[in-house]
Amino acid sequence: MITCLAGGVGAARFLTGLLRVVDASEVTAIVNTGDDLTLHGLRICPDLDTVTYTLAGAINPELGWGLAGETWSAMDALARYETVAPAGSSAGLTWFRLGDRDLATHLYRTRRLDEGATATQVAAEIAQAWGLGLRMLPMSDDPIETRVTIVEAGREVEVGFQEYFVGRRHEVEVRAVRWAGITAARPGPDVVAAITGADLVVICPSNPIVSIGPIRAVPGVEAALAARRSTTVAVSPIVAGAAIKGPADRMMASLGHESSVVGVARLYAGVATTLVVDDADAASEAAVEHEGVRCVTAPTVMHGPAEAEALAKTVLGLV
Amino acid sequence: MITCLAGGVGAARFLTGLLRVVDASEVTAIVNTGDDLTLHGLRICPDLDTVTYTLAGAINPELGWGLAGETWSAMDALARYETVAPAGSSAGLTWFRLGDRDLATHLYRTRRLDEGATATQVAAEIAQAWGLGLRMLPMSDDPIETRVTIVEAGREVEVGFQEYFVGRRHEVEVRAVRWAGITAARPGPDVVAAITGADLVVICPSNPIVSIGPIRAVPGVEAALAARRSTTVAVSPIVAGAAIKGPADRMMASLGHESSVVGVARLYAGVATTLVVDDADAASEAAVEHEGVRCVTAPTVMHGPAEAEALAKTVLGLV
Numbered sequence: 001m002i003t004c005l006a007g008g009v010g011a012a013r014f015l016t017g018l019l020r021v022v023d024a025s026e027v028t029a030i031v032n033t034g035d036d037l038t039l040h041g042l043r044i045c046p047d048l049d050t051v052t053y054t055l056a057g058a059i060n061p062e063l064g065w066g067l068a069g070e071t072w073s074a075m076d077a078l079a080r081y082e083t084v085a086p087a088g089s090s091a092g093l094t095w096f097r098l099g100d101r102d103l104a105t106h107l108y109r110t111r112r113l114d115e116g117a118t119a120t121q122v123a124a125e126i127a128q129a130w131g132l133g134l135r136m137l138p139m140s141d142d143p144i145e146t147r148v149t150i151v152e153a154g155r156e157v158e159v160g161f162q163e164y165f166v167g168r169r170h171e172v173e174v175r176a177v178r179w180a181g182i183t184a185a186r187p188g189p190d191v192v193a194a195i196t197g198a199d200l201v202v203i204c205p206s207n208p209i210v211s212i213g214p215i216r217a218v219p220g221v222e223a224a225l226a227a228r229r230s231t232t233v234a235v236s237p238i239v240a241g242a243a244i245k246g247p248a249d250r251m252m253a254s255l256g257h258e259s260s261v262v263g264v265a266r267l268y269a270g271v272a273t274t275l276v277v278d279d280a281d282a283a284s285e286a287a288v289e290h291e292g293v294r295c296v297t298a299p300t301v302m303h304g305p306a307e308a309e310a311l312a313k314t315v316l317g318l319v
Numbered sequence: 320m321i322t323c324l325a326g327g328v329g330a331a332r333f334l335t336g337l338l339r340v341v342d343a344s345e346v347t348a349i350v351n352t353g354d355d356l357t358l359h360g361l362r363i364c365p366d367l368d369t370v371t372y373t374l375a376g377a378i379n380p381e382l383g384w385g386l387a388g389e390t391w392s393a394m395d396a397l398a399r400y401e402t403v404a405p406a407g408s409s410a411g412l413t414w415f416r417l418g419d420r421d422l423a424t425h426l427y428r429t430r431r432l433d434e435g436a437t438a439t440q441v442a443a444e445i446a447q448a449w450g451l452g453l454r455m456l457p458m459s460d461d462p463i464e465t466r467v468t469i470v471e472a473g474r475e476v477e478v479g480f481q482e483y484f485v486g487r488r489h490e491v492e493v494r495a496v497r498w499a500g501i502t503a504a505r506p507g508p509d510v511v512a513a514i515t516g517a518d519l520v521v522i523c524p525s526n527p528i529v530s531i532g533p534i535r536a537v538p539g540v541e542a543a544l545a546a547r548r549s550t551t552v553a554v555s556p557i558v559a560g561a562a563i564k565g566p567a568d569r570m571m572a573s574l575g576h577e578s579s580v581v582g583v584a585r586l587y588a589g590v591a592t593t594l595v596v597d598d599a600d601a602a603s604e605a606a607v608e609h610e611g612v613r614c615v616t617a618p619t620v621m622h623g624p625a626e627a628e629a630l631a632k633t634v635l636g637l638v
C-alpha cells in the first residue's frame with residue numbers, strides 16, 4: 001500500500017506516473033484542502049479537482065487546471081451581474097474562473113455537503129464518477145483555510161489563499177502563512193491509518209509550505225508521519241533553486257527558508273528519510289544528507305506520463 | 320402607472336407589447352414566485368427569469384424559457400455525477416435543465432440571497448443588469464411554494480410545481496393546488512402600493528390557477544385587488560376552450576372550473592371589471608357578462624411583438 005501526500009499539479013503528475021506502475025487499488029492520495037474556497041455559494045476544492053481531472057485524463061492541458069474542452073458561458077454571463085452587485089457583495093465576482101463543465105463538480109459537491117455528506121464521502125463519489133481506482137482522501141472533513149499575509153502597497157494584509165494565488169497571480173511577497181480552523185480540525189477518518197499502515201509514504205513534488213504544509217498541520221498527522229518516516233520518500237518540488245511551477249521558491253525564501261533542495265530537506269527531515277532531487281541538483285547531495293536525509297538524484301521534471309512513470313519507478317525502488 | 324400581475328410566457332409577451340406603447344418607467348410587474356425552486360443549492364425563479372429574458376430580447380425562442388444561444392455543458396457534465404449520487408440524494412439531478420448562461424443568473428441570485436438581500440432587491444438588480452426599465456416585483460420576499468396534488472399510478476401524490484410541470488411535463492391529472500408557506504407570507508414591500516396606486520391593473524394572460532392564483536393568495540393582495548377592481552382588466556389565457564400554452568385548460572377542468580372564457584370570468588369577477596377575450600370567443604360575450612364582468616373581444620394570441628403591442632393598446636384603451 002502506497003500513500004501519497006498531494007497538492008495540485010505536481011502531485012497529480014506524479015500520481016499519473018505511479019498509477020502506470022502499480023494497481024490503483026494500492027494507492028491512497030491524501031490531498032490538501034487548505035486551498036479550498038466557497039465562491040458563488042459553491043464549495044471549490046482546487047487540489048482535489050486537479051488530481052481528479054488529471055488522473056482521469058481530463059485536465060485542461062493549456063491551463064493546467066480545470067477541464068479540457070471547457071466552455072466559459074456561465075462566467076461570461078456572470079460578468080453582466082458583476083456590474084450591478086452592491087459594494088461589498090461577493091456575488092457576480094468573476095476573477096476566479098469556473099468553467100461550465102467544472103461547475104458541475106462544484107454544484108454536485110456543494111449539494112452533497114449541504115445534504116450532510118462529508119468531504120471524504122464526496123471526494124470518493126467524485127473519484128468514482130471519473131472512474132479513478134485510487135482512494136482520494138481530503139486531509140480533513142473540517143474547514144481549514146490557508147491564510148496568506150502578503151505585502152500590498154507597502155502594507156501587510158492577510159488574504160485567502162486563492163486571493164493570493166489567483167487574484168494576485170502569486171506575484172506578491174508572502175510574509176506569513178497560517179491555517180484558520182486548524183486547531184479544531186481532525187484528520188479525515190482514514191488519513192492517519194493510511195499513513196500508519198502504508199508500506200511507502202510519498203511526499204509528492206508539491207509546494208512544501210502551502211500544499212504539504214496544511215496536511216502536516218492537521219492535528220495528529222505530523223506525529224503519524226514522524227513515527228513511520230523510515231519508509232517515507234519526498235520528491236523535491238524545487239529544482240536548481242526554482243519551483244517547476246508556482247511560487248514555492250519565492251515563498252520559501254520570503255518565509256526564511258533556503259530556496260533549494262537543502263531547504264526542502266530541512267523542511268522534510270522530520271517526516272522523510274529520503275529526498276529525491278533532480279539530477280540538476282546532484283552537487284547538493286552532500287548538503288542534503290547533512291540535514292539527515294538520504295539524497296537520491298533522478299530526473300524529476302515530469303513533462304509527460306513517461307517521465308512521471310520513470311520517477312515513480314525510482315521512488316518505488318527506494319524502499 | 321400600470322401594474323401587471325404576471326406569470327411566465329404569456330405575461331412576458333404581453334409586457335413586451337406594453338413596453339412598446341408606454342414608457343417602461345410607468346410599468347410595474349408583480350411576478351409569481353410560487354413556481355420557484357431550489358436545485359443544486361441554487362434558487363431558481365422561472366417566472367421572473369422568463370419575464371426578464373423575454374423583455375431583454377434574450378429568451379430562447381425555441382424553448383420559450385432560458386436564454387437564446389444557450390450552451391448545456393454544465394448539465395451534460397452533471398450527468399456523470401448523477402450516476403454516483405446515493406439513493407435519496409438530490410445532487411446531480413439533471414431533469415430540470417439549466418443552461419450555462421442561465422446558471423449565472425441563479426448563481427448571482429443565490430449568493431445575493433445568502434448575503435441577506437431580499438428577493439425584491441435581487442430581482443431589481445437582475446432587471447438592472449439586463450437594462451430593463453420597468454419595476455419587477457416578486458409577489459413576496461417570503462418562501463411560498465406551489466404544491467400540486469397529482470394522480471400517478473392511480474394514487475394521489477403531492478409534488479412541487481416544477482416536478483409536475485417539468486418533471487411530468489404537466490401530462491398528469493391535477494386534483495388540488497395549495498401554496499405552502501402562504502399563511503405566514505407577506506406581500507413584497509411595494510406590492511400592495513403598486514396595486515392600490517396604479518391607474519390600471521392588468522391581469523396578464525397567465526394560468527389563473529398557478530400563475531395568478533399564488534399572487535392573489537398572498538395575504539393582503541386579494542383585498543387590495545378587490546378594492547380597486549373598477550380599473551382592472553384581465554386578459555383571458557383561455558382561447559376557444561384551450562390554453563395557448565401549458566396546462567391551464569386541463570387544470571381548470573380537473574379542479575372543477577369551466578375551461579372557457581366564462582370559467583376565467585368567474586375566477587376573476589372579484590378582482591377585475593373587464594375581461595379581454597379572443598375574437599374566437601365572441602359568442603361567449605353574453606355568458607361572460609352574465610358573470611358580472613364586461614367582455615371585450617380582440618385578437619389575443621400573441622405570435623410576435625406586433626400582436627402583443629396591438630393587444631396592449633386594446634387594454635390601455637379600456638380605461
